[in-house]
Amino acid sequence: MFRKSHFNIRKFIYDAFDKDMAKVVFEKVGIWDCTTCSACLNKCPKGVDTVGFVTGLRQLMVEDGRIPPPIRDALKSVSIHKNPWKIGAEERSKWAEGLEIKNISEGADILYFVGCTPAYDARLQKVARAIVGIMNKAGVDFGILGNEEGCCGSEIRRMGDPWTFEYLAKENIETFKKYNIRKVVTTSPHCFNTFKNEYEGADFEVQHYTELIAGLIEEGRLAFSREINKTVTYHDPCFLGKQNKIFDPPRKILASIPGVKLVEMDRARERSLCCEGGGGRMWIESEDSEDRLAKIRVGEAMCVQAQILATACPFCLLTLEDVVKTEELEESIEVLDIAELVIKAL
Amino acid sequence: MNKGFEPNIVGFACNWCSYAGADLAGTSRIKYPPNIKIIRVMCTGRVTPAFILKSFQNGADGVLVAGCHPGDCHYIAGNLKCEKIMDVVKRLVGILGIGKERLRLEWVSASEGGRFADVVTEFTEQVRELGPLSGKSQG
Amino acid sequence: MESEEIKIGVYVCHCGINIGSTVDVEQVRDSVSELPNVSISRDFKYMCSDPGQALIRKDIEERGLNRVVVAACSPRMHEPTFRKTIQQAGLNPYCVEIANIREQCSWVHEDKADATDKAVKLVCSAVAKASLLEPLEEKEVEIAPRALVIGAGIAGIQASLDIADAGFQVYLVEREPSIGGHMAQLDKTFPTLDCSACIMTPKMVEVERHPNIELLTYSKVIEVGGYIGNFNVKVKKKPRYINMDRCTGCGLCAEACRLKGRITSEFDVGMGKRSASYIPFPYAVPSKYTIDAEHCLFLTKGKCGKSPACKDACTADAVEFEQKEEIVELDIGTIVVATGFDLFDATEKPEYGYGLYDNVLSGLEFERLVSSSGPTQGKIAIGGKDPKDVVFVQCVGSRDKSVGNEYCSRVCCMYTAKQAYLIHEKLPDARLTIFYIDIRAFGKGFEEFYDRVREEGVRYIRGNVSEIIKKGDRLLVMAEDTLLGEPIDVEADLVVLATGIVPRADVRELMNLLKISQSPDGFLLEAHPKLRPVDTASDGIYIAGCCQGPKDIPDTVAQAKGAASSAMTKMSQGKVKVEAIIASVDPFICRGCGRCVEACEYGAPELQEAEPGILVSEVNDSLCKGCGACAVACPCRAISMKHFKNEQIFSQIEAVI
Numbered sequence A: 001m002f003r004k005s006h007f008n009i010r011k012f013i014y015d016a017f018d019k020d021m022a023k024v025v026f027e028k029v030g031i032w033d034c035t036t037c038s039a040c041l042n043k044c045p046k047g048v049d050t051v052g053f054v055t056g057l058r059q060l061m062v063e064d065g066r067i068p069p070p071i072r073d074a075l076k077s078v079s080i081h082k083n084p085w086k087i088g089a090e091e092r093s094k095w096a097e098g099l100e101i102k103n104i105s106e107g108a109d110i111l112y113f114v115g116c117t118p119a120y121d122a123r124l125q126k127v128a129r130a131i132v133g134i135m136n137k138a139g140v141d142f143g144i145l146g147n148e149e150g151c152c153g154s155e156i157r158r159m160g161d162p163w164t165f166e167y168l169a170k171e172n173i174e175t176f177k178k179y180n181i182r183k184v185v186t187t188s189p190h191c192f193n194t195f196k197n198e199y200e201g202a203d204f205e206v207q208h209y210t211e212l213i214a215g216l217i218e219e220g221r222l223a224f225s226r227e228i229n230k231t232v233t234y235h236d237p238c239f240l241g242k243q244n245k246i247f248d249p250p251r252k253i254l255a256s257i258p259g260v261k262l263v264e265m266d267r268a269r270e271r272s273l274c275c276e277g278g279g280g281r282m283w284i285e286s287e288d289s290e291d292r293l294a295k296i297r298v299g300e301a302m303c304v305q306a307q308i309l310a311t312a313c314p315f316c317l318l319t320l321e322d323v324v325k326t327e328e329l330e331e332s333i334e335v336l337d338i339a340e341l342v343i344k345a346l
Numbered sequence B: 001m002n003k004g005f006e007p008n009i010v011g012f013a014c015n016w017c018s019y020a021g022a023d024l025a026g027t028s029r030i031k032y033p034p035n036i037k038i039i040r041v042m043c044t045g046r047v048t049p050a051f052i053l054k055s056f057q058n059g060a061d062g063v064l065v066a067g068c069h070p071g072d073c074h075y076i077a078g079n080l081k082c083e084k085i086m087d088v089v090k091r092l093v094g095i096l097g098i099g100k101e102r103l104r105l106e107w108v109s110a111s112e113g114g115r116f117a118d119v120v121t122e123f124t125e126q127v128r129e130l131g132p133l134s135g136k137s138q139g
Numbered sequence C: 001m002e003s004e005e006i007k008i009g010v011y012v013c014h015c016g017i018n019i020g021s022t023v024d025v026e027q028v029r030d031s032v033s034e035l036p037n038v039s040i041s042r043d044f045k046y047m048c049s050d051p052g053q054a055l056i057r058k059d060i061e062e063r064g065l066n067r068v069v070v071a072a073c074s075p076r077m078h079e080p081t082f083r084k085t086i087q088q089a090g091l092n093p094y095c096v097e098i099a100n101i102r103e104q105c106s107w108v109h110e111d112k113a114d115a116t117d118k119a120v121k122l123v124c125s126a127v128a129k130a131s132l133l134e135p136l137e138e139k140e141v142e143i144a145p146r147a148l149v150i151g152a153g154i155a156g157i158q159a160s161l162d163i164a165d166a167g168f169q170v171y172l173v174e175r176e177p178s179i180g181g182h183m184a185q186l187d188k189t190f191p192t193l194d195c196s197a198c199i200m201t202p203k204m205v206e207v208e209r210h211p212n213i214e215l216l217t218y219s220k221v222i223e224v225g226g227y228i229g230n231f232n233v234k235v236k237k238k239p240r241y242i243n244m245d246r247c248t249g250c251g252l253c254a255e256a257c258r259l260k261g262r263i264t265s266e267f268d269v270g271m272g273k274r275s276a277s278y279i280p281f282p283y284a285v286p287s288k289y290t291i292d293a294e295h296c297l298f299l300t301k302g303k304c305g306k307s308p309a310c311k312d313a314c315t316a317d318a319v320e321f322e323q324k325e326e327i328v329e330l331d332i333g334t335i336v337v338a339t340g341f342d343l344f345d346a347t348e349k350p351e352y353g354y355g356l357y358d359n360v361l362s363g364l365e366f367e368r369l370v371s372s373s374g375p376t377q378g379k380i381a382i383g384g385k386d387p388k389d390v391v392f393v394q395c396v397g398s399r400d401k402s403v404g405n406e407y408c409s410r411v412c413c414m415y416t417a418k419q420a421y422l423i424h425e426k427l428p429d430a431r432l433t434i435f436y437i438d439i440r441a442f443g444k445g446f447e448e449f450y451d452r453v454r455e456e457g458v459r460y461i462r463g464n465v466s467e468i469i470k471k472g473d474r475l476l477v478m479a480e481d482t483l484l485g486e487p488i489d490v491e492a493d494l495v496v497l498a499t500g501i502v503p504r505a506d507v508r509e510l511m512n513l514l515k516i517s518q519s520p521d522g523f524l525l526e527a528h529p530k531l532r533p534v535d536t537a538s539d540g541i542y543i544a545g546c547c548q549g550p551k552d553i554p555d556t557v558a559q560a561k562g563a564a565s566s567a568m569t570k571m572s573q574g575k576v577k578v579e580a581i582i583a584s585v586d587p588f589i590c591r592g593c594g595r596c597v598e599a600c601e602y603g604a605p606e607l608q609e610a611e612p613g614i615l616v617s618e619v620n621d622s623l624c625k626g627c628g629a630c631a632v633a634c635p636c637r638a639i640s641m642k643h644f645k646n647e648q649i650f651s652q653i654e655a656v657i
Ligand SMILES: Cc1cc2nc3c(=O)[nH]c(=O)nc-3n(C[C@H](O)[C@H](O)[C@H](O)COP(=O)(O)OP(=O)(O)OC[C@H]3O[C@@H](n4cnc5c(N)ncnc54)[C@H](O)[C@@H]3O)c2cc1C
Pocket: C150, C151, C152, C153, C154, C155, C156, C173, C174, C175, C176, C179, C180, C181, C182, C183, C186, C188, C189, C190, C191, C219, C220, C221, C338, C339, C340, C341, C343, C363, C364, C367, C411, C415, C418, C500, C504, C510, C544, C545, C546, C547, C551, C552, C553, C554, C556
């Protein structure tokens, strides 16, 4: 049925008991299929660190130089350009041209950490601009790092390169220190998660932008002036929901937009289905030929008659929208980031 | 045998776990150095700082207090109370120049005969290394 | 205090060659003979033997010894023996001190000179202490021949019946309107499939009729003071708003109640409805109605129509809205705790969709569904139709670190097998699948029953279910068959979760009330996991049934009988010796700071007003266990520990170095 991969973590673990670990990985298929979404980690009754095991195995492969070319390119790109998208660091703040955003060096309450994908991907740049627009409307005092911003390392770590991750983490922490940054707001749940849970020695507060906006709405700092008369469902990104238990702020935002009819899919909150965008999967296809999870997910959204499938993660947005395009569903359903919906209604 | 410095060690062991653990070391014939002499108390919660200071004053080179593992104390939490007091006494013996390393608190259960012997052997060696506390004690 | 001259006899034992081969016994004997107060020092092959003991007694009589030191094996071995020996010769049993020169000397050292040296020091230490030993008094307290049993599930019922049959008065306190507990909710019971109600009802009726049992239902224990033999207990009886003597159990009030069919029935775990005036289940004991103050219109709003419908309907004039709660005070000798368990809340495992899908049931809900006394009279229908595919999921909330329960609930493997069997009986065409991690069929007749269920065609698949989602009107259960290493999806009309057994939500309250503790799994802690499984750290308080840990009915009943017998043993002794090695406060030194009260885990020291405005601590002999924590805590050294006084230990320190 809904099974994507022949990847079987138990087989890996059992084999690793008495065989040379690296050998295990090379013999078996599927190690790059795992999206590190943590669905299994949260459920495992014996508390096995499945995700740690997968990234550990990938690390062995990276060490051994047996990396699939797209992964290798992404890792290389991060070392050179400080982003995995193979575009120069000097182009990082192009998305912000004409927006007159303060550079953090001028001092601000909040650093808006845009992230690699929203900075470089044309589709996601819209989301970054929407977030900026919302913050401006609410009078939030924020700044960005501009071209000085560098990859958070979350995906790099999950592709099996903890060394580059450590390096990026150290550099980011130092940059934040340099500008005396106390609070960081991210576009991506992936940046958010790694800052919050994986940056050792970090002493700044981190928020996902949905938390910030939900707070602004609650404080009455955002007033909606337009209605969006649509049925909307929300897809919980794994790194925001499952991994950080942030389920309610995004829903609160959607529910407060006038006209929006919020409906839930069968698999919501902890039960959400992964879109397959995490764990380095933006850079490598599954070895299996079954349906993509994103396709199943769009199907689920259509089952509840949603006209808009909203999410709050750059990767989810790309994977889900890709399905809508390839399946030619543009007439029936639209994939949007929550920030885009909010800015439309303001 | 060439005998160098033989430290004098006083042990306080609670009746229910550590004294029983020491007995088990005996029943299992596990060997350890004879330097330690144990005084039985009902619970480590009974060990007042005065017992320890008096021991050092009278020429002990080391004092070992042994009780039940946390959660196992026969009197619910005597061992935890002892741990708190021991922190203070350790600081005190530090200040007095006796040295914190000469005072040790260990958890040994009634089933840990081997562990009791290990703890005593290791502590005896440590005190031997530290040398005599005063001119008074010798081999 | 009279000061008599101390005369100590020292007896060094060879213990065959156990001591003699490593310790020079004669040398030990001679080295201590000149110590102050020592009047005679001897050695003997076996001190614990009859001739050895006779030797001591003879010396006491002939030489007027008044303290004895035995250098031999551990005091944990023979201290009681030698206490008896000297008692027989007219001395106070606490006038003997043991030097442990076997377990802590001859058996652990090899060098004879070293071992002998150490033995001498240990004997010196014992002599020093013996010189300061004081006779102690062993007090006894009477035990009230009355037991309190808390919780009236099968454990509490069985314990009460046993104790009452032995002739002791029992107060059985149950917080629900009826006794019975979880067993009353079950349909049939594994592995024999006898009907739960059929085997339980006679016992429930017996409890009600028993002349020695006083039943306090709809009641809670709110205060426990005192100690073994003399517990002072307060029980709060909630008002039922129905006169128990007048109510005939006819149910006219419930029929008439304006809220009839509008309140969810606790007994049917939310699957059935009841009135505000209700009886939890047809064969409830006592068979009297209760008006639920949380819902009743008259009690919550002050108004129910023109006049309360129940009151108008009742022909026995039993409805009494003016009833108030009552406090009952009891003097109790021993206590049996039998408060049972709570069911694991399956919403903590969102992947199973419990609470989201109506056709995902907990194990207990299924018991009610399949029971002929249940809300559907035992008809298993889903959306009006017989389910074609039923899936069971085992270990829900058990053996699961993700919800913090590492233990096995011990009943769900078997109750799942039973439930599958019950469906098979009623709906032979239904396809039944059970997902399991391991099958634990350890009890008598369990494996045989498991085999029988499999032979009936129930499919067992080894693998933990990963998620349950909707598929049209049906459910899709997804898992991995770990024996085949393949993913498997099963469609189902009904999913039954084998929800586990968890500690009562209010277990802490009970622990504080009774001063007993819990084990890491959250259930009540027994005094020893193997040898004292029904005792607690508090004397006179025993535990039985699922409050101590998950178990099935046979084990519950066995443990209840064990707890009852422990309680009875104490009560039939009539008296209990209290610890002689205890704390005592010097009222002239005590300045009433209360540190001892804080330090004591047993509430033994209490501040008393000696003179107006002057507080002095006093230790209750019956509560003190002699740990010594208060003596350490006392800033004035007002507390001395009998048998372990400061001076006694100081003298040992001096002797040992
Ligand atoms: C779904 C399911 C199916 C089962 N099927 C079987 C089976 O087929 N065969 C079998 O052998 N076992 C079965 N069991 C196990 C069986 O239910 C238990 O072994 C048994 O009920 C334990 O009885 P108990 O008296 O210890 O606890 P309980 O039945 O929980 O009784 C405790 C009683 O104490 C009362 N109480 C609690 N706290 C207080 C308080 N503070 N003051 C006063 N009263 C209080 C409660 O109201 C309750 O009446 C099953 C269990 C479950 C969950």
